Every structure is written in C-alpha cells, then in structure tokens.
Amino acid sequence: MATRPPSAAQLKYLRLGRFQPGGKLPLFDPNGQQISKTVIRSCLKKGWVRTWFDNPIKPDWLVCKLTEEGVKMVDKYGDRR
Numbered sequence: 001m002a003t004r005p006p007s008a009a010q011l012k013y014l015r016l017g018r019f020q021p022g023g024k025l026p027l028f029d030p031n032g033q034q035i036s037k038t039v040i041r042s043c044l045k046k047g048w049v050r051t052w053f054d055n056p057i058k059p060d061w062l063v064c065k066l067t068e069e070g071v072k073m074v075d076k077y078g079d080r081r
Helices: 008-015 035-045 068-077
Strands: 049-053 062-066
Touching: 008 035, 008 068, 035 049, 035 062, 062 068
Parallel strands: none
Antiparallel strands: 049 062
16 A cells, blocks of 8 residues: 655654654754644654653643654655655
C-alpha cells in the first residue's frame, strides 16, 4: 500500500526534528509561532511522530519525536518545498 507523501506543512514540521537529539520536535517554529495541532495530530496518525512525554504544566501541548518512518519521510521528501 502506497503512503501519500507529507504535505508541505507536515514536511516542514518533520524536518525540524531530523537532526535534533532523539528526533525531538519543537512546539514552536523558528519564528516563535506554535506548531499547528492539526499538523502534529496528522503526523501522529500517519505514524511519522510519536508522543515523547506528557507535559504536566501544559497538558494540551503535544511533545513529540520522530519515528523511524518519520525520518524516512524527511530523507525521501526533504528537498521538496
């Protein structure tokens, strides 16, 4: 079964964790804007990221890290804009 490539927004998010220790993904983009929960949830659903831990101070924040499949997506489509 073929997997659809990530959207531009998903790929942009996934790229942020590609070279971070443990594949940790940020909660905010380089401009300080919070990453869309829709984008994060869609990446969770596709299996490209997984939750890393629950944040007791901000339980609505989704702290995630890349999965092996997420790394493959970045490596395969990383040069796409």
